[in-house]
Amino acid sequence: MYDVAIIGAGVVGSLIAREFSRFNLSCILLDKENDVACGATKANTALIHAGYDASYKSLKGKLNARGNQLYTKLSEELNFPFKRIGSMVLGMLNEDRETIERLFENGVKLGIKDLKIIYKDEINRLEPNVDGAYDIALFAATAGITEPWEIAISACENAMNNGVELRLNYEVCSIEKQGDQFIINSDIQTKWIINCAGVHADEIFSLIEPTQNIISISPRKGEYFLLDKKAGGLVNHILFTCPTSVGKGVVISPTAHGNIIIGPNSEWTEKDDTKTTFAGLDEVLMKSRGVMKKIPVDLNIANFAGIRAEPELGDFIIEKVPDSNFINVAGIKSPGLSASPAIAEYVLDIFRSAYEPIDKLLPNPDFNPVRPSRINFMGLSDEDQNKLIEENPAYAHIVCRCEQISEAEIVDAVRRKCGARSMNGVKRRVRPGAGRCQGGFCGPKVIEIIARELGVSLEEVDFEKNDSKVLMGDNRYEE
Numbered sequence: 001m002y003d004v005a006i007i008g009a010g011v012v013g014s015l016i017a018r019e020f021s022r023f024n025l026s027c028i029l030l031d032k033e034n035d036v037a038c039g040a041t042k043a044n045t046a047l048i049h050a051g052y053d054a055s056y057k058s059l060k061g062k063l064n065a066r067g068n069q070l071y072t073k074l075s076e077e078l079n080f081p082f083k084r085i086g087s088m089v090l091g092m093l094n095e096d097r098e099t100i101e102r103l104f105e106n107g108v109k110l111g112i113k114d115l116k117i118i119y120k121d122e123i124n125r126l127e128p129n130v131d132g133a134y135d136i137a138l139f140a141a142t143a144g145i146t147e148p149w150e151i152a153i154s155a156c157e158n159a160m161n162n163g164v165e166l167r168l169n170y171e172v173c174s175i176e177k178q179g180d181q182f183i184i185n186s187d188i189q190t191k192w193i194i195n196c197a198g199v200h201a202d203e204i205f206s207l208i209e210p211t212q213n214i215i216s217i218s219p220r221k222g223e224y225f226l227l228d229k230k231a232g233g234l235v236n237h238i239l240f241t242c243p244t245s246v247g248k249g250v251v252i253s254p255t256a257h258g259n260i261i262i263g264p265n266s267e268w269t270e271k272d273d274t275k276t277t278f279a280g281l282d283e284v285l286m287k288s289r290g291v292m293k294k295i296p297v298d299l300n301i302a303n304f305a306g307i308r309a310e311p312e313l314g315d316f317i318i319e320k321v322p323d324s325n326f327i328n329v330a331g332i333k334s335p336g337l338s339a340s341p342a343i344a345e346y347v348l349d350i351f352r353s354a355y356e357p358i359d360k361l362l363p364n365p366d367f368n369p370v371r372p373s374r375i376n377f378m379g380l381s382d383e384d385q386n387k388l389i390e391e392n393p394a395y396a397h398i399v400c401r402c403e404q405i406s407e408a409e410i411v412d413a414v415r416r417k418c419g420a421r422s423m424n425g426v427k428r429r430v431r432p433g434a435g436r437c438q439g440g441f442c443g444p445k446v447i448e449i450i451a452r453e454l455g456v457s458l459e460e461v462d463f464e465k466n467d468s469k470v471l472m473g474d475n476r477y478e479e
Contacts, residue, residue: 043306050140052107222264402435
């Protein structure tokens with residue numbers, strides 16, 4: 001019997017699991033995929049918004065503002081990349097002044113710090129490549145860039161180190177209420193359920209409420225370009241165009257590892273449709289060229305699409321179901337990543353207010369908020385590199401030439417709690433395959449290392465999902 005079962009191991013579910021591991025509770029984190037962070041968390045713009053966009057009256061606005069404030073400490077504890085580089089919403093005085101002033105006023109009401117309206121000369125000084133037609137912008141110094149998947153991975157690893165159980169490749173197909181407990185798929189008993197299933201949160205909720213109080217989630221797809229690090233310096237800050245009713249406009253931004261990301265567009269789609277399209281990418285390119293004429297498309301190294309969970313009423317749905325120990329955490333669209341640390345706090349508050357008897361909810365005496373950092377071998381001094389090679393010669397074997405990743409770093413990514421089990425799982429953790437060749441050179445060696453560390457054959461190594469095999473067999477012809 002578990003105290004709490006959390007369904008969905010994206011960034012929100014993983015941070016909630018970590019937050020609950022602060023207490024003496026038996027918790028299990030469930031996900032239908034082969035790894036954590038395989039839904040919306042792995043495919044988005046990877047921005048931490050300052051928090052001026054969503055209405056100060058909305059839960060989304062309040063949690064974005066709070067979440068942004070939490071990121072500095074959180075990144076230090078969990079050791080994931082996070083940089084506050086600032087953002088601009090670009091506009092034209094004769095068309096967008098009212099929108100930018102409204103965003104500024106909303107940000108002030110939410111207590112957003114270091115927010116100001118700037119004009120043409122300062123725009124050109126800060127971003128010399130931006131089209132000269134832009135003569136007004138909202139500048140937010142607290143906006144930042146990060147790696148969403150690494151937040152989820154690090155939070156899950158830390159939660160596991162503090163006692164949370166993770167179960168992957170576990171699709172929730174049934175939930176039965178029996179007295180004061182739930183039975184999930186006939187084999188997991190739990191007192192509480194927290195529904196963090198992303199675009200599938202409505203389906204999970206319908207398992208306990210098939211005819212009433214239905215949550216309505218609609219999926220929107222956004223498509224992106226990812227440019228090579230050679231494009232670094234194209235922009236210095238996160239650049240938005242003025243927002244519309246369907247999003248914050250196209251974004252051009254540096255990434256945490258020095259690439260440039262451009263996108264997204266926004267269109268209604270199916271829940272599992274992550275295909276890119278010529279039309280969608282053309283739309284992104286056309287809109288981005290409205291920000292700057294010369295987009296170096298020849299430096300594009302990858303295109304991808306991500307799905308956002310669009311709630312029917314627009315705001316986050318975070319609430320306990322009446323007369324039930326079931327908490328919905330649904331409709332977490334942008335700025336969900338930015339708000340996620342605050343969402344975890346908010347859900348814990350809901351749980352604590354309903355937990356009985358409250359005096360039995362005791363702190364975990366062994367809770368450690370710090371997740372051990374990964375070793376970035378190429379970021380070390382020559383002296384420190386030589387010391388590591390003496391201790392472990394695998395650091396001297398560079399597997400990924402594009403990103404300069406050693407064999408020892410890949411081994412560590414597999415062996416840790418919440419470790420990688422697929423090629424993309426390794427890529428998300430330590431980046432072999434994230435560079436210009438997209439794994440064309442290092443892929444075979446990564447497969448070999450995964451197979452060796454997991455004790456499986458080369459043919460059993462997955463690309464991403466369970467049973468998404470990379471190799472089908474030996475095709476060499478022997479006389």
